Amino acid sequence: MPETDNHGASIELENLTKRYPGSPQPAVDDVNMEIKAGEVVVFVGPSGCGKSTTLKMINRLIEPTGGRIRIDGEDVTDIDPVKLRRNVGYAIQSAGLFPHMTVAQNIGLVPRMIGWSKSRISARVEELLDLVGLDPGEFHGRYPRQLSGGQQQRVGVARALAADPPVLLMDEPFGAVDPITRDHLQDELIRLQHELHKTIVFVTHDFDEAIKIGDRIAVLRERSHIAQFDTPEAILTNPADDFVSGFVGAGAALKRLNLTRVRDVEITEYPTVTVDDPLQEIFNRLRSSGTNEILLLDKRGRPYKWLRRGDLMRARGSLARAGTLVNDTVTRDATLRDALEAVLTDNAGRVVVTGRRGEYTGVVDMETLMNSVHELLEADRLEALEAQHDLEGSRTDRTHAEQEGDGGETTA
Incomplete structure (x- = not known):
């Protein structure tokens, strides 16, 4: 495969087909798709529709029965599949880490196989742990069993990125973790993509996840037939048919909240203190802030507790039991x-x-969020009115044309 200088590579699927012996219908039937370099494309569809099979044919974990796969213009259908897989990152549900290897050994596996030096591998492991938000000193020597589910998934993504591949394939990578961890992992992937600009093909059955992370979404019917391949905005506002509408579901306006990021709205400053500040100083800061609570930060500047005036009155020289923990x-x-x-x-x-x-x-409050919801709902209302107006206009034009065709005569 050609060198891509760290960035994504285009992917073309041409008449891609997979048939299994003894099955009357192909599992994947004649898929044609172009994915741009640096784009995040999400495959979403019902269970058994062939989305994971299509994904795995890109790096030939499943061999195609027919058709072509081109990465950056090069036909990879006939090259050594092992070489191909070393140039295409792959992340799966439950991370798939080797339990007998440390975090560093798991991440360094592919670079080691392709002949990187020990010093280069070590530097890359440190870089990637930092990139996915894990302290290299703390996690370098741990084993997978010593990690939480979310930490394992972060290591899995780091391992997939280890040899700096232009393409990253992700097969329901966050499907096995709890909803809060899943949200944070999705955010982390979005942040990583802003830095790395890889070409990412991502499989999920969760349409909300697809909206959140995808530049474009391919809604797949059975046998990976493409029902609609478009931006999240286009699919939410103009679903191609009833099948796609079923995936969008009710509340399209609220689903559009998945298209707007926290960075796009006003983030307000809030009075803060740290656990090292004297109690009297914390009390004075709260009294002068004009608010009824203050945010206590730990020694690393991370949110720890919300403190109210009554909490400080009851603290009696210690914050150990005072305040409310920041849970989310x-x-x-x-x-x-x-x-x-x-x-x-x-x-x-x-x-x-x-x-x-x-x-x-900073802090985002309910008023800011509700204003954003109202703006989206108002935009949807205006869009619906415009669509209705356009429809009525076309009907009027058609009626006039029919009347002119009849010589202007009308019948009661």
Whole structure:
């Protein structure tokens, strides 16, 4: 495969087909698709529709029965599949890490196989752990069993990126983790893509996930027939048919909250103190802030607790038992839907926004989010009115044309 200098590569699927012996119908039938370099394309469709089979044919984990695959213009259908897989990153559900290898050994596996030096591998492992938000010193020597599900998935993504491939294939990579961790992993992938510009093909059965991360979405019917291949906005506002509408479901306007990021709305500053500040200084800061609560940060600048005046009165010289723990946060890459869900679970009506290391960067409140919801609903209402007006106009034009065709005569 050609060198791509760290960036994504285009992918072309031409008449791609997979037949299994003894099956009357092909599992994947004559798929044609062009994916641009640096684009995130999501395959979404019902279980058994062939989306994972199509994905796995791109790196020939499943051999095509017919058709062609081109990566950056090069036909990879006939080259050594092992060589191909070393140039295409692959991340799966539950990470698929080797349990007898440390985190560093898992990440360094492909670079080691293709002959990188030890020093280069070591530097790459450190770089990637930092990139996916894991402290290299803390995680380098751990084994997969010592990691949480979310940490394992981060290591899985790091391993897929280890040899700096232009293409990254992801087969329901976040499907086995809890919803909050899943949201954070999605945000992390979006942030990584802003830095790396890889070509990512991502399989999911979750349409909301597809909307959130995809530049374009391929809605697939059975045998991977393409029902619609378009941007999330286009699919939400103009689904091609009833099958696609079934995936969009009810509440398209609210689903569009998945298209707007926290970084696109106003993030407000909030008064903060740290665990190292004297209690009297914290009290003075709260009193002068004009708010009824203040955010306590830990020694690394990460949100730790919300403190109210009554908490400080009861603290008696120690903050150990004072205040309310910060249970949920969002990043700037989180969607407004993520932020709204976090705010609704916290009856105080706001959520803390954090950076890539979990450090505090600001707060988004309910008023800001509700204004955004109203703007989306109003935009949808105006769009629907325009569509109705256009439809009525075309009907009027058609009626006039019919009347002129009849010599202007009308019948009661």
